[in-house]
Amino acid sequence: MRLHEYQAKSVFADAGIPTPDASLASSVDEVVEAAEDIGYPVAVKAQVHVGGRGKAGGIKLAESKEEAEQAAEDIIGMDLKGYHVERVLVEEAVNFKNELYVGVTMDRGEGKPVAMVSTKGGVDIESVAEETPDAIAREHIDPAFGMHPYQARKAVYDAGVPRELASDVASVLQTMYQLWDDRDASEVEINPLMVTEDDEIIAADAVMNIDDDALFRQQELAEMEEETFEDDLERKAGEYGFDYVRLSGNVGIIGNGAGLVMTTLDLVDYYGGEPANFLDIGGGAKAERVANALDMVFSDENVDAVVFNIFGGITRGDEVAKGINSALEQFDEIPKPVVVRLAGTRAEEGREILNDELVTVEETLEDAVQRTVEHSEEEAQ
Amino acid sequence: MSVLVDSDTRVVVQGITGGEGKFHAEQMMEYGTNIVAGAVPGKGGQEVAGVPVYDTVHEAAREEDADASVVFVPPAFAGDAVFEALDAPLDLVVAITEGIPTQDMAKVNKRLSEVDTRLIGPNCPGIITPGESKLGILPGNIFESGEVGLVSRSGTLTYQVVDNLTSRGIGQTTAIGIGGDPIIGTDFIDALELFENDPDTKAVVMCGEIGGEDEEEAAQYIAENMDTPVAGFIAGRTAPPGKRMGHAGAIVSGSGTGTAESKINALNDAGVPVGDTPNEVADHIEDFL
16 A cells, blocks of 8 residues: 555654645645745645656646646646546745655565665666666665664665764664554655755655555554545456456456466467456455456456456365356346356366356367457457 | 475464364365364364364474474464464474565564574465375365476466376476465575475476566576476566566566566576476476476
């Protein structure tokens, strides 16, 4: 779960990290009111889960009431990389002389959290990491002990942060690790951490992502969740609780287990088709869930044919077959051809149950995918 | 022969009183797994699926001389359950549970570096030595005893590849599902090393997927350390960058690392043929035998 900038900043501010004066607004009037309160210049920043907001026109500076109005009109209601902007953060624009980067994330290769500091803040830190990896100081943390104060100092000195700022930046880093640990974050990041003319530091942006698997013990944060979806299909997938990714092709794909579903996508491509989606019904799916999956894929108007690829382990073939039948029996005419491949636990029982007037049943994965691709080509004509 | 588990392995099922725990304990026993006890806090003294249940893993291990456990404990408590098994101590812990918080696994990972216990998983289908023992949820009937070792990040993909092998009469020594989470116990290299040292394993299948760099590291290990031939499969060739494809680990970063292409190239460079389809993997294995 990803927090919005304004939410992450409030979490950071509560923990003692300095943040600019700011106010959330959802109309032009509210933006102007907030800007007058804070005092010009202000930054008007779209609150959507999109990287590179500035370049995409989602962040504007305003030095007067007129400019604030203009920025609000431009940004509120705009489409930013597929997301509709409904709210903006109006924020004191800080005069700065330097921009730093500080962050904590999980280093999956090491299986340990890693704290990072760089004096090359304010830019795309992934490019910095790739082009000049030495420009980022890294310190691995033992999750059993947490971050020792010396580790925060070491990272700050290794990064070459000016001496007069070292203690303050180390303190921010220590606080960020504590937040990472206490709040089950997968990532906390300030980019940029601005250094003002008076050598004060202030978090000009804030990123906080929470491990979805840990939300059960992070109720306060879980309640902040504001679902945003790129389209109605992804919204539907969220409601049904599916792992779903929409793609650009016309072959609908449903399977169980991420690896097998990805393999099915790859095979569709291999046999000359184009996948319309990734949809994993997960382990142990019952009939209703299977029916929901079909509903999802039929809702995508680009889909010309659907392949079901189920290899039962914990999932049972007869349950899947019941779900497919009950979903399809509701139609006078099946919207698009459906090909089913069932293997593993209770697959034989499942194949016997399947209504083969409604679906095409194939024994092997290869046959199922090839047949579906053929159907999709016929339908597309 | 086999690696890690055989018919002598004495298994505790942690969470045996839950729906999944009970169902799969029965399935495992039906397969031949030597399940000697269950462990569930507060349920000591009961009997489930014909085996005694103890309040603690320590007690189960002591009373029944157990040396392995399978964890079917809900995610909120699973990290603690693994710690308990490491402390009992057992030789092998297989964590089936999906959705354990990553920070819990980071702490488990730290503890693993201090003990001799081997962890498989979490979020995995388990391990099976066909005809002898299975610890996990794998469908036993598709496996056959034979000469091929198999290690995979994905459960259902494991079943698919095994099906392609078994259907042409190629059996398996042991199959290990290591799980798709960002932090896991046994990884590709650990499993490959076990197979390399097993005289009965004549060839190995390694199934990977997009995300992370484990396959690239495994490729290097194979090039430098293995005489046993390996064939590979990588899922996610068509995955678009930046999208999370189910598994927490299955995401391609925008920067080009962790892609199917990079993994396939690394494996090819290490002399490992990578099948375009699971069936082609079986072709390669057939060539090796």
